[in-house]
Amino acid sequence: MPVNLPLIDPAQLHAVAGVRWGIAEVGVRKAHRKDLSVMLLDEGASVAGVFTSNRYCAAPVQVCREHLTQGSAVRALVINTGNANAGTGAPGVAHARQTCEALASLLQCAPAQILPFSTGVIMEPLPVDRIVAGLPAALADAQAAHWAQAAEGIMTTDTQPKAASVQLSIGGKTVNITGISKGAGMIRPNMATMLGFVATDANIDPALLPALVKALADGSFNRITIDGDTSTNDSFMLIATHQAGHAQITSLDSADGQALFKGLMQVARQLAHAIVRDGEGATKFITVQVEGGRTGEECRLVAYAIAHSPLVKTAFFASDPNLGRILAAVGYAGIADLDQGLIELHLDDVHVVSQGGRRPEYREEDGQRVMKGSEITVRVGLGRGTASDTVWTCDLSHDYVTINADYRS
Template identity: 60%
Template sequence: MPVGLGPLPVLHPVPGFRLGIASAGIKRAGRKDVVVMEAAPGSVIAGVFTTNAFCAAPVTLCKQHLAHHPRYLLVNTGNANAGTGKPGMQAAVRTCEALAELVQVGPEQVLPFSTGVIGELLPADKIIAVLPQALANLAESNWAEAAEGIMTTDTLPKGCSRQISLGGQTVTITGISKGAGMIRPNMATMLGYIATDAKIAPPLLQRLVKEAADLSFNRITIDGDTSTNDSCMLIATGQADMVEIIDYASADYRALSDAVKGVMLELAQAIVRDGEGATKFVTIQVNGGGNQDECLDVAYAVAHSPLIKTALFASDPNWGRILAAVGYAGVPELNVEKIDVYLDEVCITRQGGRAADYTEEQGARVMGQEEITIRIELGRGQHSETLWTTDLSHEYVRINAEYRT
């Protein structure tokens, strides 16, 4: 049961960006498993990708094609085309070539994305066979269908949309995402596609997607595993009637940046809310660090501790486990006597020890909630980091142990 994740909100069309869906029967017959996205001529596309050394063939291709003014994105579910060697790369290339020929662009103008089972060869022919079907229903209004079309083991489609005013013009930012663990059993991947009709210079768009991913998709964790296929793409069609944003310090950049970051954060958090077996949505905030890295080290130590995650599942305010995780996070010369820890507004640890006025009842009340913030004050400096995670439930073990059986 997703935590605080409802039906899709209204997803505003983005002028110049169309989406088409098809069923290729890659893993199951009748399922929508192919999505084609088309960006109008003149669009700019930027992206960030998994850092996993075993990145999948489509990720390698995407990185190469990004420099060649891509116009099309081709997504399939049911097969990750990862760990498939040269035949996998050839299959990915073939799908790009087939789509390119149908729409009369160069093959390097197609960005391929695959998600699903690792280690099985991509059934390129099945995908190629349904490309005309996907192209035939390309429409700017197809965001919701596309959100479903990129799902694998997600229990709900994920989307977010905002409109802002830039120079008196309405500019739209709409995005979809998928993923229900950082990596599913054999099902790899977190994917995100966000489009806007804003006009923005390519270097700024690349900077924006990197900054926004670092505050969203790169700040969520379910089980600490990093997929071979993770990709997040930001497309700007430039169809809005506005002056191109070329200055990082401009008000327009700031406004667009805030909106894009807001959309991407909501898309990323939706993945956590739909996390495997999740019963809790947990915000981990680390303040007072001497630098960003030590804030992140502490936050990840807490987020990845199976003991804390099982305590969250059990609604058990087990503050000793949080202290222990902070203690082994590897922060150099950590002075534990400066550390305060809060569950929401309840101070459970003050100056490294149990807070004198803390009662188990206060802690149990917060831990009983579906949404919980663990706040750690390090007392070392001015830096902060926040990330989002889930608990570790019986259901997580069941999903991941029984997936292939």
């Protein structure tokens, strides 16, 4: 069961002018599941993305990067689940290209105007014939109202579809922002996460999109981890269709730019949090705040050391305030000149450690009370400066082992 993750309500997902989704069942890996999704964009839309830093990046990631670099106007994104098309060598790249060519032919555009995405098992050949054969059915299904279906169509080990949507007003016009994401394991995004798509009909200078998508990823997907495993297929895409009708936003520092950024970040963060809440085997949603660092980077190092520690994560699963494990992670995070005598530790409102040692006032039952909750904030003070950063993660339970020992079978 995901941690405090309500089921999505299709009626709450605002259509984005200029975007339609079509979904089909093509049997990529298993029969009778929605496993092929096509996102169709009206002419004039702009697209920017960030991708995994994994050097074993999947074939579709390589082709996406190439197509985006060519600067062609993107007309469609095609996503299959059930197979990651990663670790597939040269044939994998050929399969990704073949998918783009087939869809381009149906849409009467150039293959470089198609962006391909895959998610699922690594190192198995992509059943490209079944995908190509299923494209007409996906196109026939295309509707602006199909965001919820698309959220379902990109799932792998996710137990729930993930979507978020907000509306705001810019220049008297309604602007829609809607996104979907997937992911539950192999989650430690290092540019973006295993498939997130956010679209808006805001009218924004396309030149702002690359920096915008990076900033959004840094505030959302690039701050989550489930198991520390950076995926081969991570991709986070931002689409702007410019159809909302207001004057073009030419700077993110303007009032309208800030309003749009805030709305986009709200959606991106909600999607990123949804991935953690639905983390494989997760029973708790944990916020790790590190403050008092010299740089944001060193705060991130400490936050990720805590968030990745199997010992910390199993202690959270057990609701056991075995908090020395957190101190150990702080100590090995990689800050060479860290002074343990300055460390402070809070668990929600409970002040546990002061000047590096357990406070005499600390009572185990207070730690226990916090640990029993399903939403917990760990706050570490480094006592070295004014920088801070936050990472979100989940615990490590028996179900994580069960899910990952059984996946594929």
